[in-house]
Amino acid sequence: MAEATVLSAQRKIEIRFNEVDMMGVVWHGTYPAYLEDAREAFGAKYGLSYTRYIVENIFAPIVDMQIKYRRPLRYGMEPLVKIRYVNSQAAKIIFDYEIVDPSDNAVCLTARTVQVFMDRDYNLLWNAPEFYVKWKKSVGLI
Amino acid sequence: MAEATVLSAQRKIEIRFNEVDMMGVVWHGTYPAYLEDAREAFGAKYGLSYTRYIVENIFAPIVDMQIKYRRPLRYGMEPLVKIRYVNSQAAKIIFDYEIVDPSDNAVCLTARTVQVFMDRDYNLLWNAPEFYVKWKKSVGLI
Amino acid sequence: MAEATVLSAQRKIEIRFNEVDMMGVVWHGTYPAYLEDAREAFGAKYGLSYTRYIVENIFAPIVDMQIKYRRPLRYGMEPLVKIRYVNSQAAKIIFDYEIVDPSDNAVCLTARTVQVFMDRDYNLLWNAPEFYVKWKKSVGLI
Amino acid sequence: MAEATVLSAQRKIEIRFNEVDMMGVVWHGTYPAYLEDAREAFGAKYGLSYTRYIVENIFAPIVDMQIKYRRPLRYGMEPLVKIRYVNSQAAKIIFDYEIVDPSDNAVCLTARTVQVFMDRDYNLLWNAPEFYVKWKKSVGLI
Numbered sequence: 380m381a382e383a384t385v386l387s388a389q390r391k392i393e394i395r396f397n398e399v400d401m402m403g404v405v406w407h408g409t410y411p412a413y414l415e416d417a418r419e420a421f422g423a424k425y426g427l428s429y430t431r432y433i434v435e436n437i438f439a440p441i442v443d444m445q446i447k448y449r450r451p452l453r454y455g456m457e458p459l460v461k462i463r464y465v466n467s468q469a470a471k472i473i474f475d476y477e478i479v480d481p482s483d484n485a486v487c488l489t490a491r492t493v494q495v496f497m498d499r500d501y502n503l504l505w506n507a508p509e510f511y512v513k514w515k516k517s518v519g520l521i
Numbered sequence: 522m523a524e525a526t527v528l529s530a531q532r533k534i535e536i537r538f539n540e541v542d543m544m545g546v547v548w549h550g551t552y553p554a555y556l557e558d559a560r561e562a563f564g565a566k567y568g569l570s571y572t573r574y575i576v577e578n579i580f581a582p583i584v585d586m587q588i589k590y591r592r593p594l595r596y597g598m599e600p601l602v603k604i605r606y607v608n609s610q611a612a613k614i615i616f617d618y619e620i621v622d623p624s625d626n627a628v629c630l631t632a633r634t635v636q637v638f639m640d641r642d643y644n645l646l647w648n649a650p651e652f653y654v655k656w657k658k659s660v661g662l663i
Numbered sequence: 664m665a666e667a668t669v670l671s672a673q674r675k676i677e678i679r680f681n682e683v684d685m686m687g688v689v690w691h692g693t694y695p696a697y698l699e700d701a702r703e704a705f706g707a708k709y710g711l712s713y714t715r716y717i718v719e720n721i722f723a724p725i726v727d728m729q730i731k732y733r734r735p736l737r738y739g740m741e742p743l744v745k746i747r748y749v750n751s752q753a754a755k756i757i758f759d760y761e762i763v764d765p766s767d768n769a770v771c772l773t774a775r776t777v778q779v780f781m782d783r784d785y786n787l788l789w790n791a792p793e794f795y796v797k798w799k800k801s802v803g804l805i
Numbered sequence: 806m807a808e809a810t811v812l813s814a815q816r817k818i819e820i821r822f823n824e825v826d827m828m829g830v831v832w833h834g835t836y837p838a839y840l841e842d843a844r845e846a847f848g849a850k851y852g853l854s855y856t857r858y859i860v861e862n863i864f865a866p867i868v869d870m871q872i873k874y875r876r877p878l879r880y881g882m883e884p885l886v887k888i889r890y891v892n893s894q895a896a897k898i899i900f901d902y903e904i905v906d907p908s909d910n911a912v913c914l915t916a917r918t919v920q921v922f923m924d925r926d927y928n929l930l931w932n933a934p935e936f937y938v939k940w941k942k943s944v945g946l947i
Binding site: 545596 | 826829832835
């Protein structure tokens with residue numbers, strides 16, 4: 380059954396020197412970039428890249444982002460960011476994230492992002508665009 | 522009564538060219554910096570700067586950040602970020618934010634951040650540090 | 664005489680917490696943004712904004728950037744960035760910069776950027792575009 | 806002979822969505838981070854990491870950075886950044902860089918950075934620190 384399909388991906392985070400703040404930990408505002416890296420990895424794995432949206436003249440802006448920081452990342456750590464697609468019937472793209480420290484499997488951060496679809500003039504699309512519905516079918520989500 | 526005290530601040534956002542993405546709008550991951558600018562403005566207004574925390578050897582890391590994006594900001598806009606202190610008896614610092622487009626008073630973004638207190642070794646402090654309690658008294662919050 | 668015209672501008676730098684690195688000083692890669700802020704201030708003062716280039720379908724990409732770092736900036740400092748237009752007969756936009764610590768007038772950084780003109784397809788323009796030549800005349804540079 | 810020793814490294818650049826500006830190309834101020842990534846790769850290959858400097862209480866700040874931008878990078882490209890150690894008898898660390906588009910081997914950018922050594926109080930060290938001299942010997946540079 381489609382509901383059972385779980386799409387997920389992960390990638391290593393390479394912490395940049397400039398992402399670490401005066402306190403010696405990754406600055407909290409850096410994480411949206413790591414989450415974006417995860418969406419990239421997801422898109423690459425399942426054939427749904429930013430470039431595709433651009434070609435289709437569709438924006439998929441983030442309208443909601445919730446981040447819970449549980450443990451700071453320090454320079455030199457090699458964390459993983461994991462992303463999981465949350466299936467929804469609404470015209471939304473929902474992802475859940477975890478950043479994990481592989482040295483002890485501690486969850487350092489959890490997050491959720493919600494994206495909607497807009498046309499070139501920033502009008503909200505109430506239905507998911509055709510290319511996206513096709514993609515959902517192709518990966519077994521509907 | 523202390524509950525009635527409302528502490529708030531605001532400042533103009535100067536949108537940098539590099540904060541705008543390929544889609545012509547401010548990249549969603551830029552906003553944590555704008556929220557931090559607002560906390561800075563708040564701290565400057567009410568005498569509670571980052572420097573103070575550093576002197577006291579206290580971290581106040583963000584443990585929760587929720588952002589709702591309602592309308593994209595574009596290059597050339599001159600939005601305001603408004604910050605309001607949310608009083609809490611817990612050992613937490615809670616702020617609510619709004620980013621407003623002054624041209625039509627539209628709310629472009631709302632957000633909340635929650636900070637906790639940690640010592641130099643990243644141990645959570647269950648009680649707010651003394652300097653912070655003093656500050657709360659000095660501004661009429663307790 | 665036109666050669667004698669000196670166009671310059673300056674603005675205060677507000678050092679963001681996230682621009683400071685683990686070493687407690689502004690990360691060296693932050694400075695291009697400060698220089699861009701200075702170009703913005705220059706453009707605002709003399710009527711030559713990015714928006715104008717966009718309207719004209721002209722890119723003015725930086726092709727050369729040289730930065731000499733003399734003294735680190737620390738969080739809490741309130742430096743000034745000064746920008747000076749370097750007149751040139753070539754189809755180039757050249758700026759010199761200084762970042763100064765007003766507390767002792769020390770020069771913390773000097774820099775130069777060179778921009779060229781390109782059309783929408785990234786073809787180099789060998790002559791400055793008309794709107795730019797008009798602007799140079801209007802401010803007394805030719 | 807030592808002079809003949811050439812130390813170099815390279816790594817793939819993963820262009821982030823947020824590193825691309827309104828013009829559709831990587832923002833010029835992003836490149837210092839790419840150069841830093843290259844230094845990281847160099848350090849990892851030859852055993853000379855930032856962490857080492859921190860342990861030794863030595864700063865190695867960049868005092869000079871020169872970048873020549875030849876061809877813009879666009880989102881979706883997979884460029885390489887190449888770094889080469891420039892041996893010097895002075896108490897300096899000099900690197901040359903090239904960013905190359907592997908699709909046609911075009912050089913998109915060249916750069917040079919110069920670093921000096923400082924102690925914890927930002928005093929310039931006129932001689933390279935011992936750990937660094939040892940490192941140079943260990944890799945055949947002296």
